[in-house]
Amino acid sequence: MTRFACAFILVVTALLSPLVFAAALAADPPRVMVTAVTETEPVDADPDDPAIWINTDNPAQSRVIGTDKQYGLLVFDLDGKIVQRLPDGKLNNVDIRQDVDLGGSKVTLVAASKREDNTIVLYTVAADGTLQHATPFAFPGALRDIEDDIYGIGLHVAADGIPQVIVNFKTGDVVQWAVAADATGQLSLTLLREWTVPSQPEGIVADDELGFIYVGEENGGIWRFEADPQKPAEGVQIDLVGSACLATDDVEGLTIYKTGPQTGYLVASSQGDNSYALYERQPNEAGEQSCIGSFSIGTGATDPVGETDGLDVTALPLGPLYPQGLLAVQDDRNEGFTRNFKFVSWQEVTKALNLGIAE
Amino acid sequence: MGSSIMSLATLRAPFSIGAFALLLTCSAVPASLAEDLSEADRALSNVVVAGETGNGAPTAWLGETPHFVMVGKLGDFEFNIQLTDMAKSTDAKLVAKREYVPVGDKLTYADFEIALDLITNGIERSFELEFENADFSEHLPPAEFALQGENFPAGLLSNFEIESEWEWAEKNLIVNDERLASAGTLATALETGELNADHIADNGLIGGFVSAKFGEDALVVSFTAPVAEAEIDD
Numbered sequence: 001m002t003r004f005a006c007a008f009i010l011v012v013t014a015l016l017s018p019l020v021f022a023a024a025l026a027a028d029p030p031r032v033m034v035t036a037v038t039e040t041e042p043v044d045a046d047p048d049d050p051a052i053w054i055n056t057d058n059p060a061q062s063r064v065i066g067t068d069k070q071y072g073l074l075v076f077d078l079d080g081k082i083v084q085r086l087p088d089g090k091l092n093n094v095d096i097r098q099d100v101d102l103g104g105s106k107v108t109l110v111a112a113s114k115r116e117d118n119t120i121v122l123y124t125v126a127a128d129g130t131l132q133h134a135t136p137f138a139f140p141g142a143l144r145d146i147e148d149d150i151y152g153i154g155l156h157v158a159a160d161g162i163p164q165v166i167v168n169f170k171t172g173d174v175v176q177w178a179v180a181a182d183a184t185g186q187l188s189l190t191l192l193r194e195w196t197v198p199s200q201p202e203g204i205v206a207d208d209e210l211g212f213i214y215v216g217e218e219n220g221g222i223w224r225f226e227a228d229p230q231k232p233a234e235g236v237q238i239d240l241v242g243s244a245c246l247a248t249d250d251v252e253g254l255t256i257y258k259t260g261p262q263t264g265y266l267v268a269s270s271q272g273d274n275s276y277a278l279y280e281r282q283p284n285e286a287g288e289q290s291c292i293g294s295f296s297i298g299t300g301a302t303d304p305v306g307e308t309d310g311l312d313v314t315a316l317p318l319g320p321l322y323p324q325g326l327l328a329v330q331d332d333r334n335e336g337f338t339r340n341f342k343f344v345s346w347q348e349v350t351k352a353l354n355l356g357i358a359e
Numbered sequence: 360m361g362s363s364i365m366s367l368a369t370l371r372a373p374f375s376i377g378a379f380a381l382l383l384t385c386s387a388v389p390a391s392l393a394e395d396l397s398e399a400d401r402a403l404s405n406v407v408v409a410g411e412t413g414n415g416a417p418t419a420w421l422g423e424t425p426h427f428v429m430v431g432k433l434g435d436f437e438f439n440i441q442l443t444d445m446a447k448s449t450d451a452k453l454v455a456k457r458e459y460v461p462v463g464d465k466l467t468y469a470d471f472e473i474a475l476d477l478i479t480n481g482i483e484r485s486f487e488l489e490f491e492n493a494d495f496s497e498h499l500p501p502a503e504f505a506l507q508g509e510n511f512p513a514g515l516l517s518n519f520e521i522e523s524e525w526e527w528a529e530k531n532l533i534v535n536d537e538r539l540a541s542a543g544t545l546a547t548a549l550e551t552g553e554l555n556a557d558h559i560a561d562n563g564l565i566g567g568f569v570s571a572k573f574g575e576d577a578l579v580v581s582f583t584a585p586v587a588e589a590e591i592d593d
Contacts, residue, residue: 033531272535274535303526304531304533306524306526306535307533333483333485333524333525333526336483337452337485
């Protein structure tokens with residue numbers, strides 16, 4: 001790429017988006033590099049999105065649940081070994097909520113988006129981390145036909161304790177459902193709300209405590225919506241592709257690192273430049289959530305992470321290797337022409353970006 | 360760094376201008392992260408040489424023996440890949456994939472991909488060449504398609520995108536370069552295979568010759584690749 005061409009791109013970008021141009025003039029947030037602690041076994045076909053299950057009795061025995069878009073779900077231990085395979089079809093994204101009140105019981109709920117039939121599939125997780133199909137297992141992703149595939153999925157537990165599942169479609173449609181269970185444990189979904197984003201989304205994450213739903217528009221940026229389905233789905237765009245932290249498309253996974261009930265970071269994976277951007281979790285008075293930095297995952301105990309996709313993070317300590325929690329990310333270019341997931345100690349992110357969280 | 364590669368930093372930067380997408384690659388990470396490559400490292404990364412390189416650039420399709428020969432330049436990258444007989448290539452794997460799109464009650468053969476995984480200089484590299492037409496089955500080989508930017512064009516037109524990817528772990532280097540041909544021709548020469556139960560052909564061979572321009576850069580490619588996969592993109 002010549003300097004002229006880069007300059008040309010910047011000029012075009014600036015003309016297309018004054019916001020991007022303004023952001024470019026501001027001081028760039030820091031960008032640093034960290035390394036992974038370990039990696040999973042290669043995934044046979046096409047991994048995309050992880051979700052972390054916390055073993056509260058023995059955190060070091062927690063699990064990472066990962067989608068394989070050609071196969072279903074794979075469950076990994078923290079050494080990266082596959083401990084369970086669920087051949088349930090083309091599952092694109094996955095999310096988890098633990099200790100959810102459903103039908104009078106505490107349940108750990110896992111939801112995944114299934115592309116071949118545009119359904120939401122639900123699992124429960126046993127005390128040892130084993131996944132099992134919920135009953136029923138599959139639900140339509142929308143009440144009407146939507147032309148293109150179901151894509152991203154996120155779980156949310158509202159202030160009233162009712163769990164919700166939010167899905168998006170490649171068309172930009174977003175559908176929010178309430179999850180309920182009867183006394184026998186049979187699950188049901190009730191439509192709460194639908195809205196759209198301008199172009200193809202994927203990543204979804206809900207901030208249960210602050211009552212937000214974030215949607216990543218792959219070529220556009222990151223949107224914030226009020227999670228309350230009674231409120232209008234008026235999105236606030238907190239960052240745009242082309243900014244210092246989302247230099248190029250795609251915005252992929254979204255997750256939240258919680259340092260307190262209302263503090264922490266929204267973390268977004270930026271596929272085009274192999275990086276992860278951190279935003280303030282709490283909007284300021286103007287409703288803005290500034291990007292405070294970004295990082296890449298370089299060569300260390302593993303190969304680097306390239307063309308990354310989904311991600312999940314927990315702030316809970318998961319044993320001595322993850323004292324400030326675990327970040328799990330998809331790696332699209334693993335050694336041997338394979339793909340897998342990499343596990344990063346959040347403590348390294350804290351140090352590299354000087355986030356000031358006590359060790 | 361003037362190159363489009365850098366430490367964990369090479370970026371795909373597609374910017375659509377009108378109906379024609381120029382897929383460009385631009386370094387956009389602060390220099391403090393860039394692990395400067397020496398000239399020797401730069402050559403190892405950017406000059407991709409494999410096989411019997413004395414053969415020069417092909418001027419036509421090289422025949423039915425599975426092969427992949429690609430000669431030319433794309434941005435900072437120079438290619439002289441001469442895998443004239445894949446059966447003799449221990450560090451490379453070549454496969455093709457067909458994609459079909461339902462249109463009414465018909466499946467159109469709208470896309471095929473030629474994918475090469477190759478190890479050179481100890482670096483694992485992947486190349487994917489993707490061609491689109493409204494229905495390639497309406498223009499069986501031999502046929503010549505003019506390359507242009509529109510998706511799934513009707514008639515004797517084709518879209519051609521090439522993606523080059525590699526990761527050099529020792530240097531923290533990731534390359535991901537996608538480009539859309541601005542002009543040139545695709546000459547299809549071979550299409551074999553039998554329809555399976557889903558009425559799509561996930562077997563056989565695809566062969567052809569491409570002469571493509573990417574702005575000031577140009578590539579020629581001759582290929583015959585075994586089809587390993589077919590899918591319906593609905």
